[in-house]
Amino acid sequence: MDLVRYNYTPKDENKEHDNLLLQFQIYNLLTPDVSISAIPCPAPPPCDCDGNSINCDSRNLTEVPRFTFSNGSFRWVDLSSNSIKDIPSKAFMNITGLYYLKLADNQIMNIADDALYGAENTLEFLFMRNNKMTKIPTALGMMRDVSSLGIDGNPVLDFQADVFQNVSSTLQYLNFGYPGMSFWPDSIRYLTNLTSLSVRDLAMDYLPLSAFSGLEKKLGLLEFERCRIRSLPLSLSTLDALDLLSLDSNPNLTLSGIPREAFSGIKSLNQISITNQSFDTIPDIFHDALTITTIETTGTPITHFDASLIPDDNNLQNIQFSDTLLEKFPTAIAKMKNLQTLIIRNSSIRSVPSSAFEGLTKVTYIGITNAPLISFSDEALRDTRNLQFLFLSNTNLTTIPKAINGLPYLRNVDLEGNKIICTCASLGWLKHWDGSNYMIPIGDCDNLPNVSLAGYYRDNVPNCPDETMIS
Template sequence: MAFLLFLLFQTSTAFLFDAPTTCWAPSSCKCQALSLECDGMGLQSVPMFPLPDKEYRRLTINLSHNMLTDLGNGSFTEIDSTNASVLILDFSNNQISDISPTAFDGIESMVTELNLQNNNFDVIPSAIGDLTRLQSLKLMGNPITTLKSQVIFSLSRNLKYLTLSLDKFSSWPDEMHYFRQLSRLEIDGYQQTRLPLNAFSNIERTLTYLEISRSQLDRIPSVVCHLDNLHHLAFYSNPKTSIPIFEPCSDDVTSVYYLSLRNNSLSSFPDIFSSFTKLDYLDVSENNIHTIDMNKIPQANSLTHLNLSSNGLNRIPYALNRLQHLKALYISNNKISSVEDFDLKNLTFLSNLNLDGNPIEYISDGAFRSQQALRALDLDNTKVTIIPRAITSLTSLQQLQMNGTPIQCTCTMDYLKSLKTNTTNISGVCEGTMEPLSVFIKDFLPFCP
């Protein structure tokens, strides 16, 4: 009991310490939990923040989506009195091109996250280098042409998360070599066709998350092979992507478990398992894949999540049956017109199947015979006119979505009388009457002969 009272006291004091008693935001802003929300207010300058009535451990100030053009001297003179150990500043989606050298006076040791995405910076302002505890810096969407060595060197001591657009750079910025702690890097707009082999020198062992988008690269650069602890790799929206998808690499990339190749205009399923041998999640959505060669999927694979949405598939590829550990399959917005008996026969661990947006007219009675673990089935916006008999074999089904699907609610679906699924978890309406399917199954079907 004494221990429980101690926990209650600790929780209560933390709550009283962090929760605001009154809203001390400027009139153009509002208080929300532990943040001051000043987004989308048409502000042309940083408002004056009145003296807070208490201290905060963590505080977010959101000034995104305004009309700010600069951050002047002492923009946050009163914020230092909060003694916040974590201060998050969001200036994204403004028109800022300049930050005064003293804009962050008094809060240099408080700011841990700074979001300046989608502004008008052509250089990284020197004032940012004075933020001694900055861990996250988002600069994507700015026309930056060069990196200042002194600023980058100052940031390199603590920075762990960086986003950056390279559209205006003539080559890979050498200043990236200053970083020592960087674990997450997102770059877009890189204009060269190859990435230097030493692009990530000094962060080969710290980088765990890498995203490359809107570049002129035609394949995943081989420098990725040298990133010993990389877990998340996204190579998406790169219009020149071709097959083979990976530059020659001497070693298997065994650390990557998440790979996204979304929106790369791929015309065939890439041979990725030969290089990424431990993949758990693969996203190849928004491409132009029509078929999958069985040889592209080895028997020995560990994939559990696959996203094939928004491609050109006319049917569920039989090759997917080699993915025997698959738990989630997203294959929405293709051209699939039917689901047959053997399409999914080996996917016995499948728990989530999304077929939304396909012109499916027919689902065979035995289509889901092997899916005893299936919990969620999405048939939204398909063309089936009855709730398929196949769902009666799904003993674990908890959610069935049929919104936007023209279900004809008649006694021909009397086989649903024995449905074990809770009907309240079936979403959609009867065509014409707009009666909820759950109501039809529960209240009308029992009276069918």
């Protein structure tokens, strides 16, 4: 998502692990094998090697290559996006230091019990999404340091309890689920050190009350993606370490399926991420989940966000709304006295009223972009003395908002993509603007071809008559 405060935003097949890939690459840079360039690649063509990595992805392979022994340490093996059906006995025994193994997007049905022989003490990341496996591979249970397992997209019927018991002390990240999966694997309860759980394509309407049994102490990230669930279980409240709840493209989950009781007593929930849901507003959970600091929504048809949803003693600090149906500036924002960052992209908001940021003394970043915004009240930013960044790009504004005057820490005002009219009548007030010594708004004059706001400010504003100054 990136293992930085559970802000997982990856784009690879395992959402929360793209950042781990980056960490691995950084690790290679910090601990280089000085002789690696002189060591022959242990994999035959069409595979190739790059530093510590063996790349066999998308090579039309139908079987695992015969790896030869090498004096070097090849930690990374990628066999994804081929047509491999079986992983044979001791397939990787000649790969010294195997740390990351990617088998995703093949046709794998069988993995020999000793397929991972030789990697028992080194393998940490094993990704096998979108294959044809019907059970958790026994070979996994031999791994002594595995921390991440991606098996989503496999029609797994047998979640071997003994295998999960064997890796329970080290496994932290798990992705599972496949289209049509209609049961909850009871053996997950053995994974008591799990910190991240992503459930995908689950076909159940309701989760059992015991779904999170065993996960209460350490589970920090819980994600439901493309699942058919109709509600979140009340047992959500038992997850003492839950930091991020992510809901993504679950078609049957409505606002009525998110009971406030499920959040009662939650002590650590920091962030809720809502993507491609059918909600027309934000779930009414914040009176019971006072620890939430971050709300992120994308592709969800939110039309309103009323102040009644937010308690006075909230701790909300970061709000990001992308691709909504908001037509009015949300009244709830002004109740977030700890707000630091507000981002609203691709909305239908036409005006920012004088009360929009009333009392928000801590906000440092405001972005209202790609909206039909035509007015921005001169008084809207009167309380935001700590504001540093204001992004109003791609709106219908025709002038620079006078609201930016009197903000001592303002460093950037972005008005790109607007049709700003540059005349003394509209911008002459900048002659006495108290921020003019250190920052000029970014953008262009719509009525003057090839003239930027900075250029107009520099060449024209000083000659404007004083009657255009700020009153």
